[in-house]
Amino acid sequence: MSYLRFLAAWLVLVPLAGPLVHAGDLEAVRASLSQRADEGWTTARKIWELAEPGYQESASAALLSGWLEREGFRVERGVAEIPTAFTATFGEGEPVIAILGEYDALPGLSQDAVPTRQPRTGTYGHGCGHHLFGVASLMAATAVADQIKAGHVKGTIRYYGCPAEEGGSAKVFMVRAGLFRDVSAVLHWHPSSKNSGGESNSLARIAVKFRFHGKAAHASSAPEEGRSALDGVELTAHAAELLREHIPTEARIHHVITKGGEAPNVVPAEAEIYFYIRHPKALTVAGLYERLVKCAKGAALATETELEIVNEGGIVELLPNKVLGEVVLKHLREQNDLNYTEEEIQFALKLQESFQNREPLDRIREVTTRSSTTLGKGSTDVGDVSWVVPTAGFNVACWVPGTPGHSWQAVACGGTTIARQGMNVAARTLTLSALEFLGSPELLTKAREEHQKRLEGQKYSPLVPPEMKPPLEYRGAAASKAP
Numbered sequence: 001m002s003y004l005r006f007l008a009a010w011l012v013l014v015p016l017a018g019p020l021v022h023a024g025d026l027e028a029v030r031a032s033l034s035q036r037a038d039e040g041w042t043t044a045r046k047i048w049e050l051a052e053p054g055y056q057e058s059a060s061a062a063l064l065s066g067w068l069e070r071e072g073f074r075v076e077r078g079v080a081e082i083p084t085a086f087t088a089t090f091g092e093g094e095p096v097i098a099i100l101g102e103y104d105a106l107p108g109l110s111q112d113a114v115p116t117r118q119p120r121t122g123t124y125g126h127g128c129g130h131h132l133f134g135v136a137s138l139m140a141a142t143a144v145a146d147q148i149k150a151g152h153v154k155g156t157i158r159y160y161g162c163p164a165e166e167g168g169s170a171k172v173f174m175v176r177a178g179l180f181r182d183v184s185a186v187l188h189w190h191p192s193s194k195n196s197g198g199e200s201n202s203l204a205r206i207a208v209k210f211r212f213h214g215k216a217a218h219a220s221s222a223p224e225e226g227r228s229a230l231d232g233v234e235l236t237a238h239a240a241e242l243l244r245e246h247i248p249t250e251a252r253i254h255h256v257i258t259k260g261g262e263a264p265n266v267v268p269a270e271a272e273i274y275f276y277i278r279h280p281k282a283l284t285v286a287g288l289y290e291r292l293v294k295c296a297k298g299a300a301l302a303t304e305t306e307l308e309i310v311n312e313g314g315i316v317e318l319l320p321n322k323v324l325g326e327v328v329l330k331h332l333r334e335q336n337d338l339n340y341t342e343e344e345i346q347f348a349l350k351l352q353e354s355f356q357n358r359e360p361l362d363r364i365r366e367v368t369t370r371s372s373t374t375l376g377k378g379s380t381d382v383g384d385v386s387w388v389v390p391t392a393g394f395n396v397a398c399w400v401p402g403t404p405g406h407s408w409q410a411v412a413c414g415g416t417t418i419a420r421q422g423m424n425v426a427a428r429t430l431t432l433s434a435l436e437f438l439g440s441p442e443l444l445t446k447a448r449e450e451h452q453k454r455l456e457g458q459k460y461s462p463l464v465p466p467e468m469k470p471p472l473e474y475r476g477a478a479a480s481k482a483p
Contacts, residue, residue, distance in 0.1 A: 028150065029435075032143035033427055040139045040427070041420050043067065047131035048415050051105040051124040053475035054164030057084045060103040061161055064134055068159055071142045072149075080177040082170055082470050084163040087179060090145040091156040095184035095444055097144070097434045098158050098389070100382065101137035102130040102165045107475070111408040113415025115350035118408075125411040128166065129191025129398050132414065132423040136189065140430035147435060155438045158183070162381075164474075167207050167276075169313040171381035172462055173470045180389050184444050185324055185437050188382050188393040189426045191410075191419070193403040194363060195336055197329035197394035198370035199320035200386075203252070204282035205379035206289045206314035206463055207474075209274045210236055210296040211259075214305040216269040226267030230260050231303040232296075233271040239295035240275070247288060250375065252278040278379055282316040282463055289314075312471050314463025315381040319454055320372050323447040324392035328433045329369060332394050335428040338364040344418050348400040351409055359401035378405070387460040390447040394429060398422030 047060045061077075061084040069075045073088035109125030112118045141159040148157065160179070164170040180186070212233055217226030240253055247253070255275045261268030275292060279285045293309065300307035340348060340361060352358045385391055398421075399405075399413040413419055437444060 032146040033139060036139050036142060040135050044131045044135040044423060047103055048126050051122060051126055053124050054104040054166055054168035055084060055472045056475060057103050057163050061086060064138055064161055067138060079179060080173045082163060085170060085174060086161040088159040089156060091148040094155060095438060096156040096158060096182050097437050098160055098183045098186045099137045099141050099430055100160050100162055100188040101134035102162050103134040104130055104164050104166050106166055106406055109408055109411050111411035113412055115347050115412060126414045127406045127410045129414050132191050132398055132419055136423045136426040137430060139427040140434060143431045144434045153435060153438045157434060165381055168471060168474055169315050169381050169464060172313060172315060172384045172464045175384050175388055180385060183389045185447055186385055186389050186391040187430055187433055189430060190395050191398035191422060192395035193397055193399040193401050194368060195395060195397050196368040196370050197332045198325045199322050199372045200318045200393045201320060201374055201376035202318040202383050203278040203280055203376060203379045204285045204315060204317040205276055205278045206285050207276055207312040209272055209310040211272045211308040211310060212305045214269050217267045219265045219267050227304045228267050229271035229305050230268040232299045232305040233257055233273045235299035235302060236273055236296045239299060240292060243291060243295060248279060248284060250280050251288060280317055280375060286463060312474050313468055315379055316383045316387060316463060318383045319386040321390045321392055321447055321450055323450050324390055327436055328392045328394050331429045331432040333367050335425050336367055338397060338421055338425060347416060351400050354409060355402050357402055361401055363401040364397045384462060390451040396422040396426045
């Protein structure tokens with residue numbers, strides 16, 4: 001069944017929740033999303049091809065902010081001292097419903113939209129589907145704006161252009177800048193290999209680089225003159241492996257060596273190791289960070305090198321909201337019309353040949369319910385937003401079932417009509433959820449009450465030091481142009 005036929009049938013059989021849209025305006029809601037579907041996919045593909053890293057998404061941010069400006073949104077660029085961050089607002093007064101959008105790519109994942117692994121042709125790739133994330137959120141924001149413009153619902157819809165989610169913690173700085181102070185509720189979503197909604201959870205995370213500065217020398221004729229920065233890195237890595245035995249079961253410590261020298265016959269004077277530390281609780285992550293720093297300091301002492309600690313900040317865990325989550329889950333179930341064409345089935349089966357574990361393709365028709373006891377395995381800076389505003393999110397199957405995130409297979413799926421289907425499901429789910437929030441003040445009151453109860457008197461305490469600026473160069477070069 002085509003998207004238009006499905007939505008037309010759905011609009012007849014399933015009324016929109018609450019008084020948010022009059023019966024005669026259901027066709028207008030459908031048309032708002034339909035008329036933007038082609039431009040949405042064209043824009044998502046452009047961002048997929050651009051594959052810009054965190055804090056350097058100048059062209060991607062320009063595409064999104066420019067589209068919103070043409071739609072009549074009031075766009076503010078370069079917010080929170082971040083050149084590629086922006087907000088776009090439509091409407092007036094309360095409630096203010098926020099929809100988050102992301103658009104940064106990951107290093108080392110260049111891949112064509114084909115089901116076999118290809119040689120890398122670029123440095124970055126959309127292995128987390130943020131090209132879909134940003135566009136589906138935009139389509140939803142503009143569809144909601146149409147209803148505000150027509151006078152069928154009152155309030156404000158605001159799109160947040162959020163760069164550098166992949167390790168850059170941009171939303172932390174956006175929260176710190178007070179950009180969410182007037183917001184009543186926040187919506188977000190994420191591409192995945194399955195559909196899920198309800199009470200979102202995630203892991204808190206700190207990112208840190210340890211840079212060792214030693215002394216170069218000929219590794220064979222004068223090794224005694226050298227002090228190896230690489231030895232400092234390797235000793236830190238070894239100490240971190242030993243530390244793993246003495247950390248909580250749910251914790252994760254992983255690393256890459258980002259610089260280790262250039263020739264075996266030269267004692268490396270410079271070397272760097274990059275760590276992530278994760279746990280379901282931010283307080284535990286902060287404690288593990290201090291222990292990891294001791295490992296690096298001990299390595300510097302043992303190797304007679306100098307240690308430079310580059311703290312790239314951290315993000316706290318998501319604070320669930322059942323009230324909002326149940327609304328989103330309801331709309332996700334109703335909007336899930338995913339159904340592969342014969343061509344998409346052949347693509348999926350070929351891609352699954354590269355998987356260790358294959359899952360049935362009909363999993364795309366399922367929607368999993370998440371609860372507050374569900375332990376999230378990833379990390380997101382949406383967590384920091386959720387501590388200051390009631391927040392709800394969901395996942396949509398934009399990748400073949402079984403596709404691991406942050407993989408070349410995810411990049412490949414992201415350039416196909418499989419991803420387009422998922423993006424459209426997300427746009428509809430966001431639109432209907434936002435409209436229900438705007439039309440239901442009692443729902444927002446209950447969400448705020450739950451938010452306060454979950455805080456249990458705790459205050460939001462970011463893992464980013466108060467003096468820290470956005471790490472615009474964490475991917476290697478500063479962003480120089482605003483969108």
